Amino acid sequence: MKIQAPISKSMLNEIKSGDFLYISGTIYTARDAAHKKLAELINLNKELPFDLKGAIIYYSGPSPASPGNIVGSIGPTTSYRMDKYTPDLLKQGLSVVIGKGKRSKEVIDSLVEYKAIYCAAYGGAGAYLASKIKSIIPVAFEELGPEAIYKLEVEDFPVIVVNDLWGNDLYESRGKI
Amino acid sequence: MRTVFYDEIVKKIKNEVININCKPSQHLLDLYEKGIHNETDGRSKNILCILKENSLIASEKMIPICQDTGTLVALVYLGKDIKLDKGFLLDAICQGVSEGYKDGYLRKSIVNNPIERINTNNNLPPVVHTFITNDDQLTIIIMAKGAGSENMSSLKMMAPSSGIDGIREFVIDTVRKAGPNPCPPISLGIGIGSNFEGVALLAKQALVKDLISDKLSYHNDYEILENEILDELNNLNIGPQGFGGKTGVFEVKILMEPCHIASLPVAVNINCHVLRHARIEF
Ligand code: SF4
Numbered sequence: 124m125k126i127q128a129p130i131s132k133s134m135l136n137e138i139k140s141g142d143f144l145y146i147s148g149t150i151y152t153a154r155d156a157a158h159k160k161l162a163e164l165i166n167l168n169k170e171l172p173f174d175l176k177g178a179i180i181y182y183s184g185p186s187p188a189s190p191g192n193i194v195g196s197i198g199p200t201t202s203y204r205m206d207k208y209t210p211d212l213l214k215q216g217l218s219v220v221i222g223k224g225k226r227s228k229e230v231i232d233s234l235v236e237y238k239a240i241y242c243a244a245y246g247g248a249g250a251y252l253a254s255k256i257k258s259i260i261p262v263a264f265e266e267l268g269p270e271a272i273y274k275l276e277v278e279d280f281p282v283i284v285v286n287d288l289w290g291n292d293l294y295e296s297r298g299k300i
Numbered sequence: 301m302r303t304v305f306y307d308e309i310v311k312k313i314k315n316e317v318i319n320i321n322c323k324p325s326q327h328l329l330d331l332y333e334k335g336i337h338n339e340t341d342g343r344s345k346n347i348l349c350i351l352k353e354n355s356l357i358a359s360e361k362m363i364p365i366c367q368d369t370g371t372l373v374a375l376v377y378l379g380k381d382i383k384l385d386k387g388f389l390l391d392a393i394c395q396g397v398s399e400g401y402k403d404g405y406l407r408k409s410i411v412n413n414p415i416e417r418i419n420t421n422n423n424l425p426p427v428v429h430t431f432i433t434n435d436d437q438l439t440i441i442i443m444a445k446g447a448g449s450e451n452m453s454s455l456k457m458m459a460p461s462s463g464i465d466g467i468r469e470f471v472i473d474t475v476r477k478a479g480p481n482p483c484p485p486i487s488l489g490i491g492i493g494s495n496f497e498g499v500a501l502l503a504k505q506a507l508v509k510d511l512i513s514d515k516l517s518y519h520n521d522y523e524i525l526e527n528e529i530l531d532e533l534n535n536l537n538i539g540p541q542g543f544g545g546k547t548g549v550f551e552v553k554i555l556m557e558p559c560h561i562a563s564l565p566v567a568v569n570i571n572c573h574v575l576r577h578a579r580i581e582f
Contacts, residue, residue, distance in 0.1 A: 196407075198368075223480065245350055247366045249363075250363050268421070294480050294542055
């Protein structure tokens with residue numbers, strides 16, 4: 124199914140665990156260090172570098188762009204390391220998180236509670252995924268290098284829905300859905 | 301004594317660091333192909349096709365197959381009759397690594413200290429293991445080892461009574477727990493024996509077993525056991541990317557060494573589908 128970001132919460136009702144989505148529009152990268160910083164800002168009630176309402180966060184730290192390319196390789200990183208911070212971000216209105224690998228029960232429950240979904244991008248396919256990126260600009264924490272927050276414009280960025288609004292988990296059901 | 305040139309070491313390490321990260325080996329392409337052939341489920345087949353396509357795009361554009369270009373691990377087999385024309389071997393390796401990561405536009409993923417966590421910005425230091433050999437050869441194996449799979453690796457000091465069944469159980473448990481996290485299809489290096497630190501290194505060497513067969517001190521033909529474990533693991537229905545299927549594991553390689561009468565050390569080092577290794581001769 125093709126979808127356009129940012130994504131309204133009502134749109135998520137149509138999406139089920141196991142679906143293939145092709146996302147176009149704006150998504151933001153954030154991984155370990157950026158999550159730590161975002162959580163600190165939320166705790167201090169400070170303004171965030173981008174609006175989390177309806178937003179999509181992609182757990183990724185790209186490799187540098189070589190001459191003639193928009194971006195280097197840009198696949199997902201393992202998601203469980205962000206589990207600690209995810210419920211707080213979901214509470215702020217985040218719609219979709221993209222990474223790879225299993226989430227904690229707490230995260231899966233928060234997805235249901237705050238009406239958001241977790242998707243997996245192809246792990247170890249960063250060169251393929253780079254071909255779906257139309258532009259990339261750093262928006263915060265540039266000093267973190269690959270761990271900075273980047274704003275990406277993507278076209279038909281492919282993901283598989285793992286956890287949907289009803290608490291289904293593709294990693295548990297696997298072939299059985 | 302045979303002389304090896306410092307600058308040659310720098311240059312070859314640099315070039316190979318870039319090559320392993322951006323160009324899939326024929327072996328990896330064959331593994332993808334075999335998986336595509338074996339999978340009956342449409343989704344699993346499709347995912348493997350994308351992984352293969354990814355590696356071909358990487359090599360065409362010379363961008364990394366995966367953005368996590370890893371910790372650089374070097375296994376150095378250093379003959380006793382080797383000398384350098386100048387400088388220090390470890391400096392040459394480090395220079396090759398940092399130049400490769402810079403000029404190859406590879407990601408710098410090393411932080412200075414595990415608590416402070418400031419990026420060193422040159423992917424240094426590499427993890428280097430040196431083995432002294434009784435000859436005048438210098439062979440260096442380099443591996444780019446991503447964190448996603450390294451983090452799912454495991455070590456256990458078992459009781460000798462656990463035997464081969466206990467070892468199998470531990471391996472299966474490690475792979476099941478890792479599930480989708482280390483980017484399956486994974487490859488396993490299994491070390492059995494030695495001691496606590498020795499077995500971890502053995503597991504790492506097992507991942508490149510085919511590249512170092514002439515460097516091993518012990519008889520290490522465990523093909524039957526390796527294939528049995530491989531089949532058991534692929535029956536777990538982990539599949540490509542952990543979404544189910546027959547190809548959750550590409551390869552299982554085992555190395556064993558003698559150990560203490562009271563010990564049975566076992567280590568499982570996981571590698572993701574992106575196998576990035578090379579053997580360099582000087
Ligand atoms: S586990 Fe391997 S393929 Fe997956 S993100 Fe890490 S380096 Fe890349």
